[in-house]
Amino acid sequence: MLDRLNEALEQVERDPGEPVDVAAMARAALTSEHHFRRMFSTLAGMPIAEYVRRRRLTLAGAEVIEGRDTLLDIAVRYGYGSAEAFGRAFRAMHGVGPGEARRTGAALNSQSRLTFHLTVEGNTSMRYRIVEKEAFRLIGPKARVPLVYEGVNQPMVDFVMGLGDAVHERIEELSDQEPRGSLAVTVAHDPDQREGSDIDYHQAAATSAAEVPEGMEALDVPAGPWVAFQFDRVNFPEGIQRIWVYAYSEWFPSNPAYRIRQGPSMVKAEYEGDLAGGEVWMPVEKTGA
Structure with missing residues (x-):
């Protein structure tokens, strides 16, 4: 189950600008959407949509600081319909707008990539x-x-x-x-x-x-x-x-x-x-x- 969950999360990394299709991720994990949402929230401490948003803005932040592409190009690549929408989302996560972050090289927040593992401990049992x-x-x-x-x-x-x-x-x-x-x-x-x-x-x-x-x-x-x-x-x-x-x-x-x-x-x-x-x-x- 956890291997299939990790495979489903690979979709976020492969296509960070695509809309979140939780139903498709649940199918990839061979489970129901309801189970997938509850399992993810319980294990990660946040909803799947919030994780995707934070990962998307983490990757976008690295490209903003790198400075190779325009802010609009980055916004579109990560699924935002306008530079304004991207700017609002960027500021909500990083505390600074993308333009200012690029000019000043500001420190940005980061959402680590999640991978779920099953840790087996000999003294862990539950009836x-x-x-x-x-x-x-x-x-x-x-x-x-x-x-x-x-x-x-x-x-x-x-x-x-x-x-x-x-x-x-x-x-x-x-x-x-x-x-x-x-x-x-x-x-x-x-x-x-x-x-x-x-x-x-x-x-x-x-x-x-x-x-x-x-x-x-x-x-x-x-x-x-x-x-x-x-x-x-x-x-x-x-x-x-x-x-x-x-x-x-x-x-x-x-x-x-x-x-x-x-x-x-x-x-x-x-x-x-x-x-x-x-x-x-x-x-x-x-x-x-």
């Missing part, structure tokens, strides 16, 4: 299971919060803490199937899942209940397979957040028969001070590999 689930519902209160990859998501914490004991007890009562109990459920709206983008956060129960209590919402989830990663006594929230990195950097490349599918992610956790144990559930689908 997981594949669970086939029938269609079910997630019922509970919902809030719109920003996506945070590292550290405490304070709006999320404030939302959960403000629900009150009666609401948490009602969620527990609604739970009638795996994963049992009160779940942290996230649904992303940005296909690139950029840091700070909006996500729907549900404090919810997996249930077959038809009735939705007042103040709660229902999210209908179709039937399909899930991968459930088990964790025990990890630091909260960093230990749980690292499971997503582990999944995309190690588990999916090592298990090419599965890829992520669209749907909510669910976390079932029990807390003991700053430590947590439980499971992270990710919706997957078979690739046919």
